[in-house]
Amino acid sequence: MADLLGSILNSMEKPPTVGDQESRRKAREQAARLKKMEEHEKRKKAEFRKKMEKEVSDFIQDSSQQKRKYNPMGKIERSILHDVAEVAGLTSFSFGEDEESRYVMLFKKEFAPSDEELEAYRKGEEWDPQLAEQRRRLKEQAALEETESSQTKKVEACPNSNYRDKYSHLIGTSAAKDAAHTLEANSAYGCVPVANKRDTRSIEEAMNAIRAKKRQKLEDDTGAHSSSSS
Numbered sequence: 001m002a003d004l005l006g007s008i009l010n011s012m013e014k015p016p017t018v019g020d021q022e023s024r025r026k027a028r029e030q031a032a033r034l035k036k037m038e039e040h041e042k043r044k045k046a047e048f049r050k051k052m053e054k055e056v057s058d059f060i061q062d063s064s065q066q067k068r069k070y071n072p073m074g075k076i077e078r079s080i081l082h083d084v085a086e087v088a089g090l091t092s093f094s095f096g097e098d099e100e101s102r103y104v105m106l107f108k109k110e111f112a113p114s115d116e117e118l119e120a121y122r123k124g125e126e127w128d129p130q131l132a133e134q135r136r137r138l139k140e141q142a143a144l145e146e147t148e149s150s151q152t153k154k155v156e157a158c159p160n161s162n163y164r165d166k167y168s169h170l171i172g173t174s175a176a177k178d179a180a181h182t183l184e185a186n187s188a189y190g191c192v193p194v195a196n197k198r199d200t201r202s203i204e205e206a207m208n209a210i211r212a213k214k215r216q217k218l219e220d221d222t223g224a225h226s227s228s229s230s
Contacts, residue, residue: 045076045080048077048080049080049084052080052081052084053084053088056084056085056088056090056106057088059090059106060088060090060108065108066107066108066111067105067106067107067108067111067113068105068106069103069104069105070103070104070105070106071103072096072100072101072102072103073102073103073104075099078094078102078104081104081106082094082104085104085106089109090106090107090108090109091106091107091108091109091112091113092104092105092106092107093105093107093113093118093121095121095122095124097124105121113127116132116136117132120132
């Protein structure tokens, strides 16, 4: 019996020592503190959300405001504000170079920001609609001038032939006109006519042929006039 009782007592858990009791007490206290902190954070978030809902509601009802800028706030607060704005049907953006300076801006749907306005905020600049309009007009004017300049250069690259003026004092206006017509530009061959590409005669030979043609025409006209007179 004594041996049986002894074995039972030995198998039972020994009572905790003073050190074990202290560790368990500290663990319980730490768990209680964590729970209290979680409840506190939860309560703070609920209070902040309620505050933002009130401010967003006032912003929507104020017809004189198109947008609203908030002071820099933490990531959790920004997340709550974005969520409240989305539920309320507003557009919201976060701006700022680093976590310490990031802030939220709210925009009413009918006054949603343009890409130029968003780019200004991202650069840390204030948005000036009049200055932006001036920049837009200058940009359009520069683009228009560039287009006109490009068209002018394109026309100058293929100028009209001045062949008639160049040789009119040598072969006469009529012959020069025929020569200029023969050498009329063909855009498909870079200002050189197709017929000229196949014509292997020299300029002197071409001029002689034109003069001969003119003389033959004069002789024919003279002969015809004599026949009619007789």
